[in-house]
Amino acid sequence: MRPVSSEFLVLKATALFVLWVLLSGSFDWIHLVLGGVLSFTVAWLNSGHSPFVPNFRLWGKIFLYLPWLFLKIVQSSLHLSKLILNPALPIDPRLLRVETNLGRRAAVVLMGNSITLTPGTITAEIDHDVVPEALAAEADPDALLVHAIDETSAGDLTSGRLEAKIAEVFKNEERRW
Amino acid sequence: MDILSVLFILAGLFFLIVAAIGVIRLPDVFSRAHAVSLTDSLGAFLMLVGLALHEGLSKNNLKIIAVLALLYIQNPVITHATIRAALRSGLKPWRRESS
Numbered sequence: 001m002r003p004v005s006s007e008f009l010v011l012k013a014t015a016l017f018v019l020w021v022l023l024s025g026s027f028d029w030i031h032l033v034l035g036g037v038l039s040f041t042v043a044w045l046n047s048g049h050s051p052f053v054p055n056f057r058l059w060g061k062i063f064l065y066l067p068w069l070f071l072k073i074v075q076s077s078l079h080l081s082k083l084i085l086n087p088a089l090p091i092d093p094r095l096l097r098v099e100t101n102l103g104r105r106a107a108v109v110l111m112g113n114s115i116t117l118t119p120g121t122i123t124a125e126i127d128h129d130v131v132p133e134a135l136a137a138e139a140d141p142d143a144l145l146v147h148a149i150d151e152t153s154a155g156d157l158t159s160g161r162l163e164a165k166i167a168e169v170f171k172n173e174e175r176r177w
Numbered sequence: 178m179d180i181l182s183v184l185f186i187l188a189g190l191f192f193l194i195v196a197a198i199g200v201i202r203l204p205d206v207f208s209r210a211h212a213v214s215l216t217d218s219l220g221a222f223l224m225l226v227g228l229a230l231h232e233g234l235s236k237n238n239l240k241i242i243a244v245l246a247l248l249y250i251q252n253p254v255i256t257h258a259t260i261r262a263a264l265r266s267g268l269k270p271w272r273r274e275s276s
Contacts, residue, residue, distance in 0.1 A: 023240070025236065074219065077192065084203070089202060093205075093270055116253035117249065118218070119211055119214045119218055119219070121211075122207070122210055122256055123253075125264065147260060
């Protein structure tokens with residue numbers, strides 16, 4: 001367990017305090033002092049337990065990735081709405097295995113989260129110990145089991161575009177997790 | 178400004194209604210979860226943008242952004258947990274017969 005640097009402790013306490021002021025909305029001294037004491041206590045209690053040290057360059061790249069993800073969300077929302085409103089209900093749900101070579105847990109988590117956030121695809125499993133027999137081919141911790149509502153929704157997964165985008169985010173980053 | 182915010186809220190409502198129709202029409206829990214994720218990704222986003230425009234520049238806008246960030250982080254987690262639980266309990270996803 002790596003202790004967190006004191007700068008980060010102050011940063012975290014300040015962030016908690018800002019959230020407190022934002023949500024309480026009152027500026028009298030009793031609220032401010034109470035909030036300050038509580039934010040430092042919470043930050044201090046958590047200080048020894050989190051290996052998380054912020055990597056601002058990586059977070060910046062993740063923020064640059066978000067607009068692309070949002071565009072995808074809009075596209076697939078419109079596609080899914082068309083499917084639902086179509087009187088014939090032309091859905092063709094399927095489970096598919098998506099192999100990845102990302103090799104880091106943070107990247108796989110970001111990918112699984114993006115998949116679930118996009119309407120039409122949901123990450124069902126990441127680690128493969130409890131996968132249905134038909135799909136559990138070999139033990140591969142980086143494979144994702146995805147439920148997709150039709151072939152178009154799964155397009156970016158089968159073509160590997162999503163994985164390429166996420167690999168770009170994590171390229172040249174020191175490995176921490 | 179008010180017209181713009183009403184337009185955003187109406188667009189959000191459209192997606193919420195489509196999601197509700199989807200929950201009724203789709204055959205099983207897996208595909209229904211897709212319909213529900215329509216609500217939180219675009220429906221809630223458009224509604225909250227509409228509210229933010231209505232508010233103008235104020236402290237409440239920061240709260241709206243906080244709600245939006247939390248929605249986008251937590252909803253995928255909840256959807257994933259539900260679907261994984263359904264799969265692990267042995268539920269078979271619905272398949273189209275003809276294929």
